Amino acid sequence: MMAGRGDLEADPAGEPARHLPVMLREVVAHLGPKDAGTYVDGTFGAGGYTRALLAAADCRVIAIDRDPTAIAGSAALVLAHPGRLVVVEDEFGNLDAVAAAQGAAAVDGVVLDIGVSSMQIDEGARGFSFRRDGPLDMRMSGSGVSAADLVAQLSETELANLIFRFGEERHSRAIARAIVKARASVPIERTLQLAEIVAGVVWAKPHEPHPATRTFQALRIAVNDELGQLARALGAAERVLKPGGRLVVVTFHSLEDRIVKSFLNARARPAAGSRHLPELRQAPPSFRLVAKGAVEPSAEETAANPRARSAKLRAAERLDAPARDLADLAGLLPPLPDPDARR
Structure with a gap:
């Protein structure tokens, strides 16, 4: 998790931003890591959140990233925390399956930092940057x-x-x-x-x-199907979190934030149900909102790290109600143009 998971590519002077974890104190405070707990960092990046979690408690972290470069860069951190950290190359939309494969059928916390990392932006050869020449790639x-x-x-x-x-x-x-x-x-x-x-x-x-x-x-x-990945990850977090476990999500633009807000608000109240699905009418809330609305970075942080200025944090605590059906997740997403439907 780095400074650059937004869409800014440089500070006001035009220089690349350092790889600073965004809203690190707020993330740790809302996640509340505890000794013997197990946490999933679904977007490892340069490991900023993972390092903070390992330092905050004698806990275990299962970190995920689909970028092979991030996986290769995690080796030293894994060696420094034997038995406490595993880093898995996979999509964060599969975080419940990844956790289960690591022997964690239920976890105490999930943190997600959505978007592109500053490492990816700053490397022109990855094709994410409109300021650095490179192949038009963008594949994480x-x-x-x-x-x-x-x-x-x-x-x-x-x-x-x-x-x-x-x-x-x-x-x-x-x-x-x-x-x-x-x-x-x-x-x-x-x-x-x-x-x-x-x-x-x-x-x-x-x-x-x-x-x-x-x-x-x-x-x-x-x-990268980023919005689809986000919707799937939210559903996966609902399935894998223990009662009392925390979900913390940091987003960097309105599309992401709307998806997270809609999901958490829906899960924080009883399911409305319908005449077609009457069994959902009594479904209790599966999350309790921890943060009132979106938490934004401090003025001090945005001054030090301009890439943080668009960040928003939302957090919720898992209740003991069963996870809901996944059918409603598709409604969180804006429609994607179908490449095969030529006009």
Whole structure:
């Protein structure tokens, strides 16, 4: 978990931010680690939250990351905490299965830091950055469809829908039109190449985010199924947490935060049920909200780490009610344009 799991790419001076854990004190305070407890860090990154948990209590941490680079970088920390830390290469949407495979059918806490890490942004070769030239990749795991594939294959309408829904970009139609026009002449395969195309149709005032910020965000979310992963992880946390266990989630943009807020608010009250599913009518709450609304970083933290300024923390405590059906998780997600449904 690092400073850069948002969409800013540099501090006001234009220099890369250091890899600082965002809202570290608030995360530890809301998670409340205790001796002999077992905790899941679903987004290991550079290990900021994991280190804090191991230092705060004589506990065990099961850390997860789908980025092979993060897994390789965890070796020294694992060796420094024999028997207390395991780091697993997997998707955080599978966190309950990962925990079970490590002998933890139920855990005392789950922490999630959603989005891209500053390590990924700062390495141009990963293709996340609109300020550093590199292949237009954006794949956290290194496998699957890349951002260049989406840019090359989606229709103009599909691109516009994707950029609007996942980037909340009001200029999505103009951007999609410019991309389709540019790719007719030459393949769009580099990050700066795409950033220049977007900057040609979206104007930004000095000190405003780069014009390509929202477009890159949208492509990254689509490539890595970030919102789907988040919804699955919330359901997995509900299944794996013990009564009294804590769920703490840090998000960096409104799409993520809305999903977490909607999930926790729904789980913190009795299920409404329906005439089609009358058995849900009496389903009790499965979570109790710990934080009243979203907790935001302090002014001191945002001054020291500009990448933290968009962060929001939400926390809840697991109650003893059974986990609910997963069918409602799909309703948390904005619709994704279907690449096979050509218009």
